[in-house]
Amino acid sequence: MKKNNQIKIIASVVMAMAGAAFAGQAGAATAEAKAAYKTAKDQAAVNYKASHAECEKITGNPKDVCVAEAKAVRTYDEAVAQAQYDNTLKAYTKAREKIADANYDVDKTRCDALTGNDKDVCVKLAKSTKVAAMADAKADKKVIEARSDAREEKRKAEYKVATEKCDALAGAAKDECTKAAKNQFGY
Numbered sequence: 001m002k003k004n005n006q007i008k009i010i011a012s013v014v015m016a017m018a019g020a021a022f023a024g025q026a027g028a029a030t031a032e033a034k035a036a037y038k039t040a041k042d043q044a045a046v047n048y049k050a051s052h053a054e055c056e057k058i059t060g061n062p063k064d065v066c067v068a069e070a071k072a073v074r075t076y077d078e079a080v081a082q083a084q085y086d087n088t089l090k091a092y093t094k095a096r097e098k099i100a101d102a103n104y105d106v107d108k109t110r111c112d113a114l115t116g117n118d119k120d121v122c123v124k125l126a127k128s129t130k131v132a133a134m135a136d137a138k139a140d141k142k143v144i145e146a147r148s149d150a151r152e153e154k155r156k157a158e159y160k161v162a163t164e165k166c167d168a169l170a171g172a173a174k175d176e177c178t179k180a181a182k183n184q185f186g187y
Contacts, residue, residue, distance in 0.1 A: 033085055040081035048074035061113040068109040072102035093141040100133035159185035
């Protein structure tokens with residue numbers, strides 16, 4: 001249970017990374033980024049094997065929960081590594097969705113130990129938690145996109161103001177003013 005709670009807490013951090021990454025434009029992956037991605041994937045596999053081996057010492061539903069938690073941790077590690085490697089808003093959103101799916105699998109596995117109405121309530125709660133996490137990921141993506149669009153619109157408007165100010169000048173002064181405005185606003 002401790003691992004799953006950590007996954008849920010850490011998953012919210014992915015959104016902060018997405019916002020920071022999306023503020024700049026994604027570029028071609030560097031050799032360092034590729035190496036970091038490969039290392040993170042390899043480490044996730046090693047950690048999973050070690051966790052899974054520990055689960056083999058347990059029996060019954062606790063073993064199933066242990067295995068599901070190990071898979072969830074691996075999913076988290078791989079999803080975050082992929083998102084950081086791709087460095088796009090879409091990748092970060094996809095990572096959050098994968099993490100939500102993994103957490104749901106863990107929660108559902110825990111529910112298997114229950115019976116009757118308790119199990120039904122547990123499954124509904126697990127599904128509700130997953131739906132909420134997915135909705136949050138999609139909503140956060142839309143918020144980041146809207147903020148990015150707003151920044152772009154503001155930048156264009158500020159550029160128009162700067163070029164309008166240049167229209168009051170003539171000759172070389174106007175050319176220099178226009179050139180400065182283009183450089184300042186990236187045109």
